[in-house]
Amino acid sequence: MQLAKGATVAVADGEKFNLFRNTGDEANPKLTALASPDVDNDNKSSGTRHHSSSANPDGGQMEEDSFAAGTAAVLNRQVLAGKIKDLVIIAAPRTLGELRKHYHAKLSDVLAGEIAKDLTGHSVKDIEKTIAAA
Structure with a gap:
């Protein structure tokens, strides 16, 4: 993937977010x-409602979705403020799916690409590769 000079790269999972x-x-x-x-993690109504079960015993998925x-x-605020002109989002697959539900139309317009991979905590060289x- 070609990455334009000045492009912003967002790397996220359900707990970490780096730009x-x-x-x-x-x-x-x-x-x-x-x-x-800072990410506001108070949006508990995002996505579908998750209930505790054997697959999700601690409700952690709701926190990750939030x-x-x-x-x-x-990201929407930064795009709307004109701070982001080109954007690539790299996120864990499940997180990427949740992110897509909340994209503003203007964010979609500046989105140059998405990569469904968890690279939070990886080196900058790994992200560049x-x-x-x-």
Whole structure:
């Protein structure tokens, strides 16, 4: 995948959210970490309602879905404020599905690509390699 100079890369899972900017060029991306914005995790109504069961005994999935909704809200605000012109989202597959439910139309317009892979906690080099291989 080509990554435009100045593009924003969001890397998320159900608990962590990191932002990077491509300070390199399309052929040689170089990701620079940006300040990670605070995510409002209070949206308990996001997605479907989850009840405790043997598959989800602690209700943790609701927390992860709420975090994904909060992450989408942060990205939506930044896109609407003109801070993000090109965006690539890399997220754990389930988180990516939840994020998509909350995309604003303008976010969809600037979305250059999505990668369904959990790379939170990975090095910047791993993220750059994954983008280059996509």
